[in-house]
Amino acid sequence: MLDLKFIRANAERVKEGARLKRVECDVDGLLRLDEERRALAPRVDELRNRQKSGGKEMAKANPEQRVRILEEQKKLKDELGGLETRLSELDKAMTALQLLVPNVPAPEVPPGKSDADNVEIERVGTPPVFDFTPRDHIDLGTEQGWLDVEAGARLAGSRNYVLKGDLALLEDAVLRLAMEHMLAKGFVPLSVPTLVRYEPLLGTGYFPGGEEQTYKTDARDELYLVGTAEVPVTALHADEILAHTELPKLYVARSACYRREAGTYGKDTRGIYRVHQFQKVEQVVIDVADEAKSIAHHRSILNNSKEVLDLCELSYRVVNVCGGDLGVAHVQKFDIETWMPSRNGFGETHSASRFYDYQARRLNLRYRDVEGKVRVCHTLNNTVAASTRMLIALLENHQQADGTIRLPEALRRFMGGRATIGRALARKG
RNA sequence: GGAGAGGUGGCCGAGUGGCCGAAGGCGCCUCAUUGCUAAUGAGGUGACUCUGUAUCAACGGGGUCCGAGGGUUCGAAUCCCUCCCUCUCCGCCA
Numbered sequence: 323m324l325d326l327k328f329i330r331a332n333a334e335r336v337k338e339g340a341r342l343k344r345v346e347c348d349v350d351g352l353l354r355l356d357e358e359r360r361a362l363a364p365r366v367d368e369l370r371n372r373q374k375s376g377g378k379e380m381a382k383a384n385p386e387q388r389v390r391i392l393e394e395q396k397k398l399k400d401e402l403g404g405l406e407t408r409l410s411e412l413d414k415a416m417t418a419l420q421l422l423v424p425n426v427p428a429p430e431v432p433p434g435k436s437d438a439d440n441v442e443i444e445r446v447g448t449p450p451v452f453d454f455t456p457r458d459h460i461d462l463g464t465e466q467g468w469l470d471v472e473a474g475a476r477l478a479g480s481r482n483y484v485l486k487g488d489l490a491l492l493e494d495a496v497l498r499l500a501m502e503h504m505l506a507k508g509f510v511p512l513s514v515p516t517l518v519r520y521e522p523l524l525g526t527g528y529f530p531g532g533e534e535q536t537y538k539t540d541a542r543d544e545l546y547l548v549g550t551a552e553v554p555v556t557a558l559h560a561d562e563i564l565a566h567t568e569l570p571k572l573y574v575a576r577s578a579c580y581r582r583e584a585g586t587y588g589k590d591t592r593g594i595y596r597v598h599q600f601q602k603v604e605q606v607v608i609d610v611a612d613e614a615k616s617i618a619h620h621r622s623i624l625n626n627s628k629e630v631l632d633l634c635e636l637s638y639r640v641v642n643v644c645g646g647d648l649g650v651a652h653v654q655k656f657d658i659e660t661w662m663p664s665r666n667g668f669g670e671t672h673s674a675s676r677f678y679d680y681q682a683r684r685l686n687l688r689y690r691d692v693e694g695k696v697r698v699c700h701t702l703n704n705t706v707a708a709s710t711r712m713l714i715a716l717l718e719n720h721q722q723a724d725g726t727i728r729l730p731e732a733l734r735r736f737m738g739g740r741a742t743i744g745r746a747l748a749r750k751g
Numbered sequence: 752g753g754a755g756a757g758g759u760g761g762c763c764g765a766g767u768g769g770c771c772g773a774a775g776g777c778g779c780c781u782c783a784u785u786g787c788u789a790a791u792g793a794g795g796u797g798a799c800u801c802u803g804u805a806u807c808a809a810c811g812g813g814g815u816c817c818g819a820g821g822g823u824u825c826g827a828a829u830c831c832c833u834c835c836c837u838c839u840c841c842g843c844c845a
Contacts, residue, residue: 327807364801367814374814377826381769388825395825563761563798688798693808696781696798 339426342645352419359412412495424650425680434644447637449661454723458664459714460593490741495736500707502604509574514554517545522557525685527651534584545582551604552703560685570609594710603706616700620676623704627672633732637661653658663718671711
């Protein structure tokens with residue numbers, strides 16, 4: 323969330339930001355409550371002060387004095403009671419409103435309503451040109467005996483799938499490649515819970531608001547399945563005050579990801595583009611509160627992912643995500659969209675996010691700077707590789723006329739040294 | 752699932768109604784001693800928030816915080832209730 327002081331001082335900017343993001347929030351209401359609170363709090367403090375000193379007199383008073391003090395104290399108590407109740411009401415109401423105030427997007431975020439308005443800023447590589455009719459990943463996977471979406475549906479409903487044989491191996495291979503790439507960059511590997519409490523989701527900005535997209539266990543446990551390792555990893559140091567000497571924290575985690583995909587009925591129903599469960603390697607950066615550093619990190623985590631795509635010999639573009647497509651917590655987001663022949667276009671495979679201190683303030687994630695001052699950290703994250711969408715790209719882009727798949731050099735060592743997988747398929751009628 | 756113990760400051764740990772934001776220790780900072788390191792001695796060392804000294808730099812004052820929320824009381828870290836969490840033993844299981 324945003325610092326209340328910042329909201330006070332920049333109310334118009336904050337409101338403008340919310341408009342850009344097309345997010346509903348009541349900044350004026352929040353500021354009204356804030357004003358009331360700021361008038362009330364000093365009075366409460368003063369009364370409490372009198373009450374406390376009265377209590378101290380009481381401790382060393384003689385019996386007659388006690389009677390007198392007691393009477394005064396009782397009066398004070400009555401007076402205080404109502405005010406304190408109002409104060410805590412205000413605090414509650416303000417927190418609720420404050421949580422809904424979105425982060426202010428960076429000036430370079432383009433205006434727009436949906437992903438259609440995202441602005442391409444870079445294109446890398448050339449989409450393959452086939453001298454045969456290419457198959458999509460479903461046909462390829464199914465015919466090769468690698469992919470079974472019907473079995474997935476039988477086991478777990480629609481938007482589920484089963485990977486078999488070399489495709490199951492390839493899933494692991496991509497993730498390992500991603501992981502090793504990040505290890506070489508000095509990122510610390512983590513294995514984290516994917517079933518978490520409410521707080522990490524609140525802290526990372528998914529709640530309130532994202533409940534519909536999140537699987538939740540029943541009342542016996544009240545836990546949530548994360549949609550990304552960003553949640554547990556970013557929340558790892560919640561409520562801590564880190565030493566500036568241990569920053570930046572560079573983390574990489576591989577985890578399963580769960581998404582309800584509510585409200586997407588009829589969208590991307592074919593294949594494994596939009597699924598309820600997949601695996602992902604995610605990079606997370608926690609560093610000092612310095613916008614220039616955050617921007618540099620943003621660039622570098624974007625680069626890390628581009629390098630993985632380069633290693634996979636895929637072509638892609640980077641888009642500057644528009645205001646309407648940003649989450650509440652974002653300052654700016656760059657999506658990488660990888661070429662997918664079956665879409666005859668680019669499909670989102672990565673999402674690099676910069677938050678400044680928005681998540682960290684919610685998480686109470688702080689550090690002590692060189693001068694010993696306590697400050698709120700900055701956080702960032704980006705996908706390194708998401709299993710299903712990478713598999714789509716790999717199968718479809720590297721398919722050959724006979725239905726076999728050419729493996730990029732970088733993946734071969736995870737696939738038993740093979741240069742291709744799959745057998746020759748019958749020509750499509 | 753059964754039985755028990757416990758949640759206090761960066762960490763360990765004392766504290767059963769007012770003198771406790773909280774002993775003591777560790778860690779850390781400053782100074783002294785020392786050729787360096789180490790050791791030793793002295794002092795200091797929480798977060799949040801409001802406020803004053805004409806700038807959130809410094810210093811001063813107030814308030815809140817001893818897992819969370821309620822209650823008792825003039826007054827609660829200390830008593831009562833509810834919840835959350837951690838640990839130990841037994842059982843069960845990967």
